[in-house]
Amino acid sequence: MKIVREALAGTLESSDLLVRIAPLEDGLELVLKSEVIHQFGPHIEKVARDCLARLGVTQALVVIEDKGALDCVVAARVQTAVSRAVDEWTPDWSALS
């Protein structure tokens, strides 16, 4: 899935996260900022990368500012950001769960 424009999803409220995604020519770069990065940083990054992989996103810059979100919120915000950054979005719900 090709990222063609910059997009945002989420908020900076507690228990949420803000995901910014933008086109990148060379590979997938993920930047994570979190108040709980020492305890949960690797896990949050894995959830986000798994979502991106299932959506077939291989070239993008993804910046995540986490405010203590649950895994399901991370997944929802990453998927929403991708859906807003591509040309055509037809959700495959079985792939999103």
Place this chain on the structure above:
Amino acid sequence: MKLRRSMLFLPGANAAMLSTAFVFKPDSIMFDLEDAVSLREKDAARMLVFHALRLPVYREMETVVRINPLSTPFGLKDLEAVVRAGVDVVRLPKTDTADDVHVLEAHVERIERECGREIGSTKLMAAIESASGVVNAVAIACSSPRLIGIALAGFDYVMDMQTERGDGTELFYARCAVLHAARYAKIDAFDVVFSDVNDDEGFLKEVDLIKRMGFDGKSLINPRQIDLLHNAYAPTQEEVDYASRVVAAAEAGERQGLGVVSLNGKMIDAPVIGHARVVLRRASASGVRQ
């Protein structure tokens, strides 16, 4: 007996509330994709609710999603997501006719087939929000075996009636019509939200009214209202004691083969015994009123 006293609204776009609301333990939790979500966040709310529905904590309670009307660009997308996520009940807003439910039901059945969900396992609720909906309440209540209840939604209804919320007089006919339709169809009836969350006295006055009318419960917009509502619906110790005596007398009469049973000199007939059993079931589920 599934109790549906409290149906707590949660804005579908609010990650914090979706992550924590299960701790309040309403009888049913309702994720709102309609009025509580701005137009530009409809897609984000749909995705959040899709994932929230799959959380194990929400599998342990009845989940309801208020989708957008199917006449909008969002309604069918909402339905595709929430039926696949395993929602228990879909709440259709602005239900004016039985055909509105038929259209929804056809889409739900198609999605169930496509995703391999058991046909008929997605239940429905219809929200009545207009004069047309009230006039057609009986037809709406009888429109589908999937319907578990109908709900009156006050704000849109009073706007359609060209009036405003007041002491309840403005809702009197609609409450009676919705309630009778639900009882005729043998489904549940839900009352409107009470929007002033700081007015406990006014809330309890309204709860007392709708409970005496016969409503199963009420839509709520604040978790603080849950305990107040549950307590108001719980029977008193005196009611429980009397109901126990009625049931005991009825069972004794049955054992002795008596056609007519009396308690303290008063005849107990089938409706009295039936009501006593309902009181005991409510006490068993929600305790005794504090």
